[in-house]
Amino acid sequence: MKLRSTETFWPLKNAMKNSYPSINSDINTEILIIGGGITGALIAYKLINEGKKIVLVDRRDVCNGSTAASTALLQYEIDISLHELIKIRGLECAVDSYRNGKKAIFDLRNIIDTIKSDCKFEFRKSIYFTSLKKDIPFLKNEFECRKQHGFDVNWLEKWDLQKLGLNAVAAIESKTAAVMDPYKLAHDLLEYCQKKGMQILDRTNIISIQNLRDKSIAQTENKFTIFADHIIHCSGYESTETLAEKVVDLKSTFVITSESLPVLPTAFKNAVFWDTSSPYLYFRSTSDNRIIMGGGDEEFKDPIKRDKLLPKKEQYLLKQFHKKFPKIDFKLDYSWAGTFGETQDGLPYFGKPDPKKNEHYVLGFGGNGITFSVIGMNSILDSINDVKNQDLEYYKFGR
Numbered sequence: 001m002k003l004r005s006t007e008t009f010w011p012l013k014n015a016m017k018n019s020y021p022s023i024n025s026d027i028n029t030e031i032l033i034i035g036g037g038i039t040g041a042l043i044a045y046k047l048i049n050e051g052k053k054i055v056l057v058d059r060r061d062v063c064n065g066s067t068a069a070s071t072a073l074l075q076y077e078i079d080i081s082l083h084e085l086i087k088i089r090g091l092e093c094a095v096d097s098y099r100n101g102k103k104a105i106f107d108l109r110n111i112i113d114t115i116k117s118d119c120k121f122e123f124r125k126s127i128y129f130t131s132l133k134k135d136i137p138f139l140k141n142e143f144e145c146r147k148q149h150g151f152d153v154n155w156l157e158k159w160d161l162q163k164l165g166l167n168a169v170a171a172i173e174s175k176t177a178a179v180m181d182p183y184k185l186a187h188d189l190l191e192y193c194q195k196k197g198m199q200i201l202d203r204t205n206i207i208s209i210q211n212l213r214d215k216s217i218a219q220t221e222n223k224f225t226i227f228a229d230h231i232i233h234c235s236g237y238e239s240t241e242t243l244a245e246k247v248v249d250l251k252s253t254f255v256i257t258s259e260s261l262p263v264l265p266t267a268f269k270n271a272v273f274w275d276t277s278s279p280y281l282y283f284r285s286t287s288d289n290r291i292i293m294g295g296g297d298e299e300f301k302d303p304i305k306r307d308k309l310l311p312k313k314e315q316y317l318l319k320q321f322h323k324k325f326p327k328i329d330f331k332l333d334y335s336w337a338g339t340f341g342e343t344q345d346g347l348p349y350f351g352k353p354d355p356k357k358n359e360h361y362v363l364g365f366g367g368n369g370i371t372f373s374v375i376g377m378n379s380i381l382d383s384i385n386d387v388k389n390q391d392l393e394y395y396k397f398g399r
């Protein structure tokens with residue numbers, strides 16, 4: 001699967017940070033992690049600190065799948081609003097999922113501080129706005145629901161948004177959100193884990209897995225074998241290649257990035273933005289005063305068709321930007337397209353699809369993929385040790 005078009009911003013900004021050797025002999029290990037993006041890196045971080053012997057492989061250069069395409073807005077608000085999620089998954093699961101997301105942002109901050117990653121993590125407010133009067137009752141409903149369950153939200157009227165230079169009629173302001181450079185953080189985490197003894201092999205493609213009673217045996221494309229007590233699939237959207245259950249609808253999404261602005265508009269210093277349209281538009285700034293905007297999703301995943309659409313999508317997103325923020329001069333610098341996926345209930349999938357096999361998955365799909373991966377970190381040990389865990393129940397396969 002071609003996960004993204006060329007020229008995403010983060011790898012260009014960081015150049016190729018680290019490169020690792022490919023496999024050249026058979027290996028015996030406790031844990032094999034398949035996938036060296038942000039999810040694999042976070043899971044590795046958790047397990048290496050537990051003293052596990054780990055080998056991590058990636059079929060590409062590490063961090064060059066979806067992680068390189070991510071816009072990395074970190075929000076506890078997921079793609080499905082809280083009041084709707086309550087209807088779909090029940091009160092406890094919905095509220096806990098929103099709380100989990102909030103905690104994940106702080107957990108990530110602690111990890112970044114511990115490994116001293118210069119990934120430009122910054123806390124932001126999140127402004128969930130509408131430009132359509134007809135969406136105000138929906139937004140108000142969501143506001144009341146979040147307030148009722150203890151989330152830190154304010155209601156913003158049209159004139160509050162005008163002060164921010166945003167052309168919209170109402171919004172929910174949440175105090176907890178953040179931004180960062182996901183490519184840099186994933187690289188820094190992998191480097192940290194390597195220093196603690198993890199073996200990293202890139203350009204190493206796993207093509208089949210066989211399960212014996214206590215061992216899983218992974219075969220690489222170039223005919224080496226990795227024997228592991230447990231395999232953890234952190235293979236992102238490409239996990240659809242190995243999963244029997246259809247857990248995600250894959251589609252295409254588009255991103256544009258501006259030139260560095262001489263001065264960052266005040267609104268973008270403090271907040272990230274997203275709206276109630278479907279597919280939704282979202283906006284953030286970077287540490288070098290750029291604005292990143294995403295949206296324009298299409299319901300297909302064909303990468304050739306997707307990448308061909310990029311020039312049209314650039315124009316569409318630019319037009320939308322100028323409608324929403326008419327006073328900001330957005331000069332286009334980079335654009336890219338990526339494969340994206342959403343689950344039916346907007347929540348991730350963690351754990352073992354088949355209880356008889358020692359194969360675990362951590363799949364943080366949707367617009368909150370990164371915070372979901374942080375939540376996944378917190379249940380991976382229980383999945384390995386077969387210990388009951390509430391998150392493994394909420395986000396299990398076959399639900």
Ligand SMILES: Cc1cc2nc3c(=O)[nH]c(=O)nc-3n(C[C@H](O)[C@H](O)[C@H](O)COP(=O)(O)OP(=O)(O)OC[C@H]3O[C@@H](n4cnc5c(N)ncnc54)[C@H](O)[C@@H]3O)c2cc1C
Nearest residue numbers: 035037038039059065066067070072073206236338369370
């Ligand atoms: C355009 C875009 C914008 C996004 N914006 C946000 C956002 O604002 N906030 C947010 O939280 N999330 C966002 N996401 C989602 C988020 O980026 C993803 O959830 C996250 O990057 C997934 O990371 P990952 O490590 O699971 O997957 P990946 O980064 O794709 O890593 C998986 C790795 O597994 C490897 N792999 C797969 N199969 C095999 C195999 N058989 N053998 C060896 N290696 C294999 C791949 O090469 C790949 O490197 C966005 C995604 C896109 C595309």
